[in-house]
Amino acid sequence: MYPTSEQEQQMLLHCAHARYTWNLAVEQHAHWRPGRRSAPGFAEQCRQLTEARRANGWLGAGNADVQQQALKDFAQAKNAKFTSGFGEPTWRRKYVHEGFRVVGTDRVPEFEPDGSPKLNAKTGKQVMGRSVVVQKLNRRWAQVKVPGCGWVRFRLTRREPPQAKTFRVTYKNNRWHIAFAVIPGSIDAPGTGKLIGIDRGVKITAALSDGRKLNCPQLTVKEQAQIRKHQRRAARAPKGSDRKTVAYATVARLKARETDRRKDWCEKTSTMLARTCDLIRFEKLNIKNMTASAKGTVEQPGTKVKQKAGLNRAILAQGWGLLRRRTEHKAPGRVEDVPAPFTSLRCSACGWIEKKSRKSQADFVCVSCGFACNADENAANNVAAGQGGISHPRQSAGAGGATAVISRSSVREPQPTRVGIPLPTGGGGCQTGLRSSHESTAGVPHSSVT
Numbered sequence: 001m002y003p004t005s006e007q008e009q010q011m012l013l014h015c016a017h018a019r020y021t022w023n024l025a026v027e028q029h030a031h032w033r034p035g036r037r038s039a040p041g042f043a044e045q046c047r048q049l050t051e052a053r054r055a056n057g058w059l060g061a062g063n064a065d066v067q068q069q070a071l072k073d074f075a076q077a078k079n080a081k082f083t084s085g086f087g088e089p090t091w092r093r094k095y096v097h098e099g100f101r102v103v104g105t106d107r108v109p110e111f112e113p114d115g116s117p118k119l120n121a122k123t124g125k126q127v128m129g130r131s132v133v134v135q136k137l138n139r140r141w142a143q144v145k146v147p148g149c150g151w152v153r154f155r156l157t158r159r160e161p162p163q164a165k166t167f168r169v170t171y172k173n174n175r176w177h178i179a180f181a182v183i184p185g186s187i188d189a190p191g192t193g194k195l196i197g198i199d200r201g202v203k204i205t206a207a208l209s210d211g212r213k214l215n216c217p218q219l220t221v222k223e224q225a226q227i228r229k230h231q232r233r234a235a236r237a238p239k240g241s242d243r244k245t246v247a248y249a250t251v252a253r254l255k256a257r258e259t260d261r262r263k264d265w266c267e268k269t270s271t272m273l274a275r276t277c278d279l280i281r282f283e284k285l286n287i288k289n290m291t292a293s294a295k296g297t298v299e300q301p302g303t304k305v306k307q308k309a310g311l312n313r314a315i316l317a318q319g320w321g322l323l324r325r326r327t328e329h330k331a332p333g334r335v336e337d338v339p340a341p342f343t344s345l346r347c348s349a350c351g352w353i354e355k356k357s358r359k360s361q362a363d364f365v366c367v368s369c370g371f372a373c374n375a376d377e378n379a380a381n382n383v384a385a386g387q388g389g390i391s392h393p394r395q396s397a398g399a400g401g402a403t404a405v406i407s408r409s410s411v412r413e414p415q416p417t418r419v420g421i422p423l424p425t426g427g428g429g430c431q432t433g434l435r436s437s438h439e440s441t442a443g444v445p446h447s448s449v450t
């Protein structure tokens, strides 16, 4: 969005009001303890808002819809706390969580899905719904009515301005954005029966099972050097100086560019996958656990904290989660998760799992059958086959030739109980027949059991 400076002032005021109302709601709910009366719901909060607007001139001067929609956002966030992944709604901070929702002011007749006009059950009158007021100016530009600001111009990223009831305005990194509340339709499957497995990594963001390697664009070396330069300048500038502010703003702009690139790549890649593949398989990653800090506690500080932080940054810069999420949005029901363990160590030709097969970061040569392949492609093939953790004992020599099995697999998965073979009775806890990988390597050789 490109508001004029007066419009920008008004929109920042809307942001402040929305944030204030949201934080009041958070405070009300934070006050609750077992035994106290339950915190007010949306309807009660709206009633209280009306009272508060009457009592406080400055709040009453703001837009009622903007304030009420902040309460509605809160109610929705509260309802979705177990499903959204964000948990309990928390404080909104100035400069960080700036934004507000606007309800359209235009009235349009509503229709049933079959096309007949929607009628009020009591009065029998036509139901009138809300719609945002958007005007297309030319191929690139359109304008939208924002309360208190009049027409605000924005760049179109779609051919036609959408039919929406509400829109959300956000302010981040010194930029205004508008998002219309429309759920776009999903992309149709091509119907070719094409199945693809995707192995996500740090070196190669997404290795596809058909051999393609897709990389998420990062900042260039030059841009990274610029970030470091301006961070250094900011650190050396006196506190509260203009120089410090300018240096930090430059850093923020460069970092925002990296985020933009990542998002753009994820959007394009997920659309490509949804358009060209019938079934898309990802390995199941718990990114939150993978990127946990190694800091530890004061009493027990962790080791290699800086290195782990660097790896975490590299993982998060790949946009693994976003790619998976957006693909699911665009191709609902056509995305599957495959258990991740050993997808990178399993031979996709014969199924043998062996640490030594992975010769280096890039090369995979199976020690069992001699199958040689790029390591990421091999992993992607495993993901496509839907197999990661399940080891399949070799039946015969694979296509790559007959190399004798040199040793027991070093990373065997827990094996099922074999009928007729007494299990080594250790602590009596082996009734399930599951042995850890450590036991299987150091345990009794197979021949002596039989």
Ligand SMILES: [Zn+2]
Pocket (backbone or CB within 6 Å): 347, 348, 349, 350, 351, 352, 366, 367, 368, 369, 370, 371, 398
């Ligand atoms: Zn093999």
